Amino acid sequence: MSESALPRRVVVTGATGKLGRAVVTHLRAVGVDVLAVDRAGGRDPRDVDGEFLLVDLTDYGQVVEAFTGGADEHAGGVDAVVHLAAVPAPGLMSNATTFANNSAATYNVFAAARAAGIKRVVWASSETVLGLPFDTPPPYAPVDEEYAPRPESTYSLNKALEEEMARHFCRWDPELVMVGLRFSNVMDVEDYAPFPSFDADPSLRRWNLWGYIDARDGAQAVERALAHDQPGADVFIIANADTVMSRSSASLMAEVYPGVEIRKDLGEHETLLSIDKARRVLGYEPRHSWRDHV
Numbered sequence: 001m002s003e004s005a006l007p008r009r010v011v012v013t014g015a016t017g018k019l020g021r022a023v024v025t026h027l028r029a030v031g032v033d034v035l036a037v038d039r040a041g042g043r044d045p046r047d048v049d050g051e052f053l054l055v056d057l058t059d060y061g062q063v064v065e066a067f068t069g070g071a072d073e074h075a076g077g078v079d080a081v082v083h084l085a086a087v088p089a090p091g092l093m094s095n096a097t098t099f100a101n102n103s104a105a106t107y108n109v110f111a112a113a114r115a116a117g118i119k120r121v122v123w124a125s126s127e128t129v130l131g132l133p134f135d136t137p138p139p140y141a142p143v144d145e146e147y148a149p150r151p152e153s154t155y156s157l158n159k160a161l162e163e164e165m166a167r168h169f170c171r172w173d174p175e176l177v178m179v180g181l182r183f184s185n186v187m188d189v190e191d192y193a194p195f196p197s198f199d200a201d202p203s204l205r206r207w208n209l210w211g212y213i214d215a216r217d218g219a220q221a222v223e224r225a226l227a228h229d230q231p232g233a234d235v236f237i238i239a240n241a242d243t244v245m246s247r248s249s250a251s252l253m254a255e256v257y258p259g260v261e262i263r264k265d266l267g268e269h270e271t272l273l274s275i276d277k278a279r280r281v282l283g284y285e286p287r288h289s290w291r292d293h294v
Contacts, residue, residue: 007079014085026219128156133207
């Protein structure tokens with residue numbers, strides 16, 4: 001993938017979130033012109049480094065204006081959208097509030113991109129569609145994109161519906177490229193200090209099969225997805241290459257999910273959230289590990 005394959009100007013929603021900050025920094029570093037947008041309460045756009053616009057994504061008119069250069073003091077339209085904004089997890093707000101916000105925001109982003117003639121959309125789906133918190137064991141491991149979504153929360157239900165929505169947007173417009181990234185639990189370097197303590201009780205992190213994604217690798221995955229030029233909707237699991245545990249992946253599965261089929265020979269700490277498809281199709285390869293920092 002070359003830098004020339006990347007869109008020239010990109011909107012990043014959810015730009016002040018943990019992953020959003022990493023994505024904006026990374027894209028700007030590789031030469032992409034980024035319009036960062038978010039709805040951080042009381043935030044003055046002048047306090048944010050680089051070009052920034054406060055946008056309520058549940059208001060379709062505001063989204064269209066952001067995507068088409070209608071806001072004063074901002075440049076013209078954009079070539080691609082990276083949609084990361086959302087109530088970021090179940091249980092933070094009431095179920096109805098989470099669904100109303102996330103579903104409206106994503107629909108507005110998808111619809112406004114179509115109305116503006118934007119042909120490339122990358123958005124944050126979620127590992128939760130795989131069946132988290134795995135109170136019902138996974139069908140096999142490592143889990144991958146080959147089985148149907150298994151949402152177990154309102155947050156996850158919305159993510160599953162977003163993936164279906166993207167397929168129909170691409171059916172309506174055969175030139176549209178939409179890439180859903182099923183991000184694992186996003187971590188910054190300062191989050192790694194407690195990781196060694198997880199070994200004492202493997203049940204503490206079984207809810208996502210001991211997975212995580214370093215925010216910097218998440219940003220790399222976004223760059224790779226923006227360079228993807230195959231029309232249609234597709235989804236990819238995005239995790240780090242290892243687990244959060246010092247114990248072997250095989251021993252974790254044998255202890256916690258002894259009845260689950262293991263479909264490959266596992267490396268010692270190999271992720272149980274398969275990134276094989278992302279490697280093969282996007283050229284994604286994690287560069288970071290918590291083991292480098294603890």
